Amino acid sequence: MNDPIIKFDKVIKRFGDLTVLDELDFEVGRGEKVSIIGPSGSGKSTVLRILMTLEGIDGGVVTVNGEPLWHEEGPDGLRPASEAHLHKMRTQLGMVFQQFNLFPHMTVLRNITEAPVKVLGLSKAEAKGRAEELLELVGLADQAQKYPHQLSGGQQQRVGIARALAMRPNVLLFDEPTSALDPELVGEVLNVIGRLAEEHDLTMLLVTHEMRFAREISDRVCFFDQGRIREEGTPEELFTDPKEDRTREFLKAVLD
Amino acid sequence: MLFGFEWDLSSPAAYAASILPILLIGMWVTIQATVIGFIVALVLGLVWAVLKAAPFRIIAWPATVMTEFIRDTPLLVQLFFLYYVLPEYGIVLPAFMTGTLALGIQYSAYTSEVYRAGIEAVAKYQHEAARALNLTPARTFTHIVVPQAVPRIVPAMGNYLVSIMKDVPVLSVVTVLEMLNVAKIVGDRTFNYLVPLSMVGGLYLVMTLVASAGVRLLDGWLPKQGVPLK
Numbered sequence A: 001m002n003d004p005i006i007k008f009d010k011v012i013k014r015f016g017d018l019t020v021l022d023e024l025d026f027e028v029g030r031g032e033k034v035s036i037i038g039p040s041g042s043g044k045s046t047v048l049r050i051l052m053t054l055e056g057i058d059g060g061v062v063t064v065n066g067e068p069l070w071h072e073e074g075p076d077g078l079r080p081a082s083e084a085h086l087h088k089m090r091t092q093l094g095m096v097f098q099q100f101n102l103f104p105h106m107t108v109l110r111n112i113t114e115a116p117v118k119v120l121g122l123s124k125a126e127a128k129g130r131a132e133e134l135l136e137l138v139g140l141a142d143q144a145q146k147y148p149h150q151l152s153g154g155q156q157q158r159v160g161i162a163r164a165l166a167m168r169p170n171v172l173l174f175d176e177p178t179s180a181l182d183p184e185l186v187g188e189v190l191n192v193i194g195r196l197a198e199e200h201d202l203t204m205l206l207v208t209h210e211m212r213f214a215r216e217i218s219d220r221v222c223f224f225d226q227g228r229i230r231e232e233g234t235p236e237e238l239f240t241d242p243k244e245d246r247t248r249e250f251l252k253a254v255l256d
Numbered sequence B: 001m002l003f004g005f006e007w008d009l010s011s012p013a014a015y016a017a018s019i020l021p022i023l024l025i026g027m028w029v030t031i032q033a034t035v036i037g038f039i040v041a042l043v044l045g046l047v048w049a050v051l052k053a054a055p056f057r058i059i060a061w062p063a064t065v066m067t068e069f070i071r072d073t074p075l076l077v078q079l080f081f082l083y084y085v086l087p088e089y090g091i092v093l094p095a096f097m098t099g100t101l102a103l104g105i106q107y108s109a110y111t112s113e114v115y116r117a118g119i120e121a122v123a124k125y126q127h128e129a130a131r132a133l134n135l136t137p138a139r140t141f142t143h144i145v146v147p148q149a150v151p152r153i154v155p156a157m158g159n160y161l162v163s164i165m166k167d168v169p170v171l172s173v174v175t176v177l178e179m180l181n182v183a184k185i186v187g188d189r190t191f192n193y194l195v196p197l198s199m200v201g202g203l204y205l206v207m208t209l210v211a212s213a214g215v216r217l218l219d220g221w222l223p224k225q226g227v228p229l230k
């Protein structure tokens, strides 16, 4: 891939004795929509959390837009990133969480405008305008003054998506965005994500158990197993003609 | 006669009526001591909590030792210390001020724990969401953590308010004329303790009930999910 926006180069991540990512090599192209599937504990969330700078790394290099994420160029090579560097790098990334993680004491509008005003320095009016557009996009234009607990799970997650988009990230990370939802609410969230995937040149990285959806929206699907990519390919290749036994077993288990 | 009010010993009812204004003067002192002591406890407790959370052990450690020491010693010891030892070093404070300070210091050790627990109870997810949005740690603390910690902190602080109120009579040993002390003086002079002490009990009940109701009201009014931000 020439000029990937995200690149993991032999990345190692450990929790104590447990090696979660084992010299992971992984690339995502500009504007590419990539789904990550795989069994529980295979390191899917860890990949996203490392990108969102919620989790550090123990080896290798992660680059975002050509710049090391967890390192900085020093006088004699790379050194661990400072908080200032992480702050700068984070502006390119946004994340949608499994549990939504909205701020429960803030209205929907304030949830979306807080960071644009405080971090990007938008005026309140600008931020409000942007938030209203985004609420329109996710179909919640009339809910701006509500608090999260007054909304359904599906609505909350759509606010979560709007909140992440309000920071205008280049890359949007989704960690099982519909896993915490009642089945009848999954569709409305997937619709929003699907529309984003279609209409925007945003790079999207999606961890999901919704295989049909992954197949529909992805340019590429990666099957994670034990901290490595066991198999990857277009949705067609991976879902209809998996090469590896592990992939086949996994797909058989989740599709039944 | 006390504070210019004469007592009337002709009947228990007349006696009670005649000393009520005297006891109310004492009650006002009790209320003042409670409120000032509480404010000292709230402010100093926050200072302890911040110091104890400091990333440098050279700051966190002394604060931890101090609050542990305060918590494990009786209020009376701290009161005597402030009242008798400080003047030896040239620091002479009025009895009322010494007493309320001792109360506030004693309870700051407890309130610091309430702050700590309230702050730590705010979910890790909230910190992660704030970080993902690139909010600074300071902004995250003041606008994400504190508003959500307040509803957890208020009921516990309310309990300490009532406790402080009930500890105010300790201040009588350093001559503060709080309500119990006033009642005792009245008893000493009239040789009737039953009526003034019963009245102190009744008035205390009224005060604690009012304070508890106030705290419950505040607690019910505060949304559980945090101080709302529009």
Ligand SMILES: Nc1ncnc2c1ncn2[C@@H]1O[C@H](COP(=O)(O)OP(=O)(O)OP(=O)(O)O)[C@@H](O)[C@H]1O
Residues within 6 Å of the ligand: A015, A018, A020, A038, A039, A040, A041, A042, A043, A044, A045, A046, A047
């Ligand atoms: N903070 C942590 N401390 C210790 N172990 C952790 C921590 N976070 C994750 N792990 C472990 O790392 C492994 C990978 O976790 P990760 O969350 O990336 O898995 P996942 O692929 O997202 O799984 P799931 O489908 O269950 O969400 C798991 O075994 C998990 O228990």
Ligand SMILES: [Mg+2]
Residues within 6 Å of the ligand: A044, A045, A046, A175, A176
């Ligand atoms: Mg996960």
